[in-house]
Amino acid sequence: MSFFETLGARIESTDSVVSVGLDPDPSRLPEFVADADLPRWAFNRRIIDATHEHAACYKPNAAFYEDADGWRALAETIAYAHGKDVPVLLDAKRADIGNTTRQYAAALDRADAITVNPYLGRDSLQPFLDREGKGVFVLCRTSNPGGSDLQDLELASGEPLYERVAALADVWNGNGNVGLVVGATAPEELAAVREIVPEIPFLVPGVGAQGGDAEAAVEHGLADHPDADVGAGLVNSSRGIIFAGEESSRPGDEATYFGAAGDAAKRLKKRLNRYR
Numbered sequence: 001m002s003f004f005e006t007l008g009a010r011i012e013s014t015d016s017v018v019s020v021g022l023d024p025d026p027s028r029l030p031e032f033v034a035d036a037d038l039p040r041w042a043f044n045r046r047i048i049d050a051t052h053e054h055a056a057c058y059k060p061n062a063a064f065y066e067d068a069d070g071w072r073a074l075a076e077t078i079a080y081a082h083g084k085d086v087p088v089l090l091d092a093k094r095a096d097i098g099n100t101t102r103q104y105a106a107a108l109d110r111a112d113a114i115t116v117n118p119y120l121g122r123d124s125l126q127p128f129l130d131r132e133g134k135g136v137f138v139l140c141r142t143s144n145p146g147g148s149d150l151q152d153l154e155l156a157s158g159e160p161l162y163e164r165v166a167a168l169a170d171v172w173n174g175n176g177n178v179g180l181v182v183g184a185t186a187p188e189e190l191a192a193v194r195e196i197v198p199e200i201p202f203l204v205p206g207v208g209a210q211g212g213d214a215e216a217a218v219e220h221g222l223a224d225h226p227d228a229d230v231g232a233g234l235v236n237s238s239r240g241i242i243f244a245g246e247e248s249s250r251p252g253d254e255a256t257y258f259g260a261a262g263d264a265a266k267r268l269k270k271r272l273n274r275y276r
């Protein structure tokens with residue numbers, strides 16, 4: 001089964017395009033998980049229990065797991081998400097010379113898809129692209145303020161660099177497993193990229209904590225991918241869901257804390273579905 005078949009089926013069964021970002025910042029973990037053997041895993045497990053009905057996908061960002069306990073927490077998290085039938089997109093933003101990328105690509109084995117950085121060009125991504133069953137989301141126009149520094153630079157042809165990346169992604173998409181990452185904080189760019197690649201699904205981060213445009217995220221983020229029976233694509237929120245419990249009115253109550261994450265995922269799903 002291809003990644004976009006799996007994702008399409010999940011979107012259909014949950015009626016949701018929400019990607020729940022699993023970014024368990026240790027400085028923000030609640031007291032309930034502090035004494036666990038692996039606090040990040042204990043936290044993620046409860047978040048998955050609370051949110052999976054509304055999750056089209058989980059997106060752990062590798063930055064939050066890059067130490068010995070972190071890799072164990074990540075492996076447990078991926079296995080648990082799969083146990084709930086939710087695909088996992090590992091947000092690792094990887095790419096390197098081919099020989100090195102082959103090792104990165106092997107590390108992807110546990111997850112269903114990965115984010116990659118196009119800066120080193122096609123050969124740096126080939127080992128990912130060759131894995132037909134895995135999704136490969138190429139950074140195109142990122143959501144951060146500095147996203148414009150390089151990505152908006154105008155090429156001699158007159159097009160901005162991010163548009164060239166979108167066009168190249170189409171060329172790299174021989175296996176039908178390529179997606180693009182375009183931030184919700186850049187709605188005009190989202191529209192421009194969609195014009196270039198009608199069939200490529202987007203991962204759209206930047207709604208929630210970064211204040212991006214949810215309507216544009218849905219309008220342009222979803223694509224009629226040949227492998228999916230529904231509009232395929234993902235709109236991600238991380239902190240806005242997983243730390244929603246920090247706002248809860250009854251601090252110290254574990255059920256309330258994680259219930260708030262479930263409510264936040266459900267609210268985002270409903271909000272996005274208004275535009276689908």
Ligand SMILES: O=C(O)c1cc(=O)[nH]c(=O)n1[C@@H]1O[C@H](COP(=O)(O)O)[C@@H](O)[C@H]1O
Binds near residue numbers: 021023144205210
């Ligand atoms: O590739 C990503 O997921 C990504 C690309 C981008 O342009 N902007 C962006 O915020 N992200 C990731 O999406 C998540 C956003 O987190 P929140 O701002 O907490 O919702 C983080 O894991 C970011 O690293």
